[in-house]
Amino acid sequence: MTSRRDLFRLAGVAGSALAGATVARSALAALPEPVIETSAETRPPLMPSAGRPYKPVVTLNGWTLPFRMRDGVKEFHLVAEPVVRELAPGFKANLWGYNGQSPGPTIEVVEGDKVRIFVTNRLPEITSVHWHGQRLPNGMDGVTGLNQPGIPSGKTYVYEFTARRPGTFMYHPHADEMVQMAMGMMGFWVTHPRNPHPLIDEVDRDFCFLLNSFDIDPGSFTPKIMTMLDFNIWAWNSRVYPAIDPLVVGYRDKVRIRVGNLTMTNHPIHLHGHEFLITGTDGGPTPKSTRFYEVTTDIAVGQMRQIEFLADEEGDWAFHCHKSHHTMNAMGHDVPTMIGVDQRDVAAKINRLIPDYMAMGEAGMEEMAEMEMPLPDNTIPMMTGYGPFGAVGMGGMFSAVKVRRGQKAHDYSDPGWFQHPAGTVAFEYDGTPPAAQRQPMKSTGSKTEQLVNVKRKPHSGGHHL
């Protein structure tokens, strides 16, 4: 006997099959062929094939969606669908995204472009796309129920508007929004200025990424969608350290980084070694009079910040969220502090019960970064990553801006670790008199400094390369 409930369930199954496979080819005939990305690597900038020229952005661990011009309209095809995103090698997540990845591809247009976006829904439920921050007709704003009906499973809707305002935007669903965003549905949008703009400088490197967060129980694959605050995966473009690519720039390049926040909390984004200006927000370019130098900018929930700086210090400069728990991967917030607790003899006792037990935390947790222990499936360590001097012991929202002399204009490939000039790496003091070739200090040299006997001893921890 089939109950009403079973019928509904069957209907649901049929619906998802429809969403997955049977978007009729005839319906798609007039659509641009959807482009599906299979990798989580940072793709090189996509030079515009038609329309007004612009200098494309580089999406960190992401890509730009190709378009086609038809009757003067830039046409894009976004496919909302379940995806498996590699958050880091050895750590994959069952997410929802667009065109094969989460986040979705970056859409780049030019101020004044007529834009048509086909949105095909291959999710098992309705969706919609809200073009966060855009000036557009109200009926194109994407809020299900308020501005449009939800896009049913298996259907394709069309959004059409003119990109009126140059700037940095985002897109994300406004249908079952909490779930769909917790599942990773979001993307970047850049509207380049049509003409040189007094408040928008030309830059050599233009990066963009979204801040996003997930709650994925270690050992599982799918985010817990009901989590409001206690996220354990803090990501940039659905990617975590050590798998976030470095931002590679040439020495003295003018660099712009656009960062949007679609997590549930604010993130103070901090750059080492340089000062930057905030040149734009979701509201557009900032007036020059409001700009001042900073090394950290706090990005609130749903906000966009566009920072610019001159990369005039060579090196591998850390670039991260300054909330130190956000530069960690999944961890237990109830793990007790073991600092100062001698565990050796008790550990021997515990080993009789749990042979593979290892005492941890007696002297802090740095040892965690160096230890490689078996973890639950599909889990990367809370603190991990190696640099030229050993364990970095980080995770989450952490990367590096690599400033190199001779990095070619369009070359975004990783140049490797920075080769420090002799005498420019912190070293261990061992009580011997200072060597004659010691680099002069930038400061005038206080009495104390002159009194300190130092000896160079770089790369003391370099055995972890």
Added chain:
Amino acid sequence: MTRGCRHRMSGFRYRLAAGVVLLGLVGCQTVSVEEELTSLNRRMGPLPAALQASESASLAQDAQPRVAELLAAPLTQTGAVELVLIHSPAWQAMLSSGLASINEAQQAGRLSNPVFAYERMRSVDERELARMLSVGVLDILLWPQRRAQATALSEAARWQLADNAIKEITSVRNAWVSAVAAEQRLGYARDVLLSAEASAELARRMQAAGNFNRLAQIRQQLFESQARAELAAAEQERLARRESLIRHLGLDERQAAELRLPDTLPGLPAERITPERIAERVLTDRVDVALAEARFQAAARGEGLTRVTSLIDLEYTRRRDTVTQASGDVERISGGEWEIVLPIFDLGELRRGAASRRAIAAANDLQATLRAASSHLRESYAQYRNSLAVAELYLREVIPLRKQASEETLLRYNAMLIGVFELLADAREQRNLVMQSISAQEQFWLAEAGLQAAMLGQPVQGSVWRAGAATVSSEPGH
């Protein structure tokens, strides 16, 4: 019956021949101890050692090397039963009193001996010698019936002995199972304490280092106290179970100290008792049914006898007197005397009523036993199957899953998702589950012994099924 006091002295001549034949017939009924034990063995099914009644000291002496051999290695369940058979004084006492009951029952089938009286009287002028031989005539007339009743009674006594023997063997098997299980659980209770001690010690150091507040430290200390109390209970349980087994085996102090048990209960049997095997058992082969049947037979025959004996008794006395006068004349007088009890005051209806009701009661007992037999079997079999299913569930599923849970817990500890206290709580939880698993296996072996006994017809009184052991705690540490 008050036959003894009714003999009267009278003189008579008699022929011995008839009496000798009679005595010969009665003598045939004597059964040797060996035959009785063989019969008992047959009634009980195969045993690990031959049944022996150690009525001589030498038999007990002979068993000593085997006893020492059995005690030298960890004692198996079969070994325990064998030890009881060859060594336990309580078992021998049970056996001997059973044999005594059989003898007593057989006694009822014997004819009362004829009474011979000799009287010598003297007066001034004469001397009288009187010789009398009296026999219970009714006794002799009813002898075939009485013998049949005695046979039924001794059969009942034999089945009663078998019943007691099965009961004793079942309880030694159970005592062995419980002693081994308690021993096994004790080891895990020690592990639980070890884990709780580690937690408590770390918590004390955490508090000393300023990382724990008093409440957090107390919580861990409470786990330790609880584990200590549980260990004490487990130790007492182990001791009580072991001593119970020692009493069953009848070990002396030195032997008790030597007694070693296996580390674990036997694995679950590959070959299962099937419902077909149970159905094969003929109802009348069952000890309880046979015992009720024998009792019914005895009661029925008793009723038949009482029908006659309650009304009449008949005794004949042959008398022969020799009177010697002072003159030397000898006068011989001989004659017979019949003695009949007259049913005037007591018509015997009460005795007949009692006998008839005993027969009815025995018939109903038999019916009840027959009807209960299959129900007992069903229950014992269900206990056997269900406890086997639960024990298997623990061994094949719960324990491997729990082990995996502990492995995952360790991985979570490695990943800094949980702390050492959770890890230790998990270790305790795992051990507790293993103890539950041991209890489930214990349940099975108790149910198995119960089913074996029930199949022989000695249904275990009350259920061995304990609901507690069937619950699987799913709390994966907290």
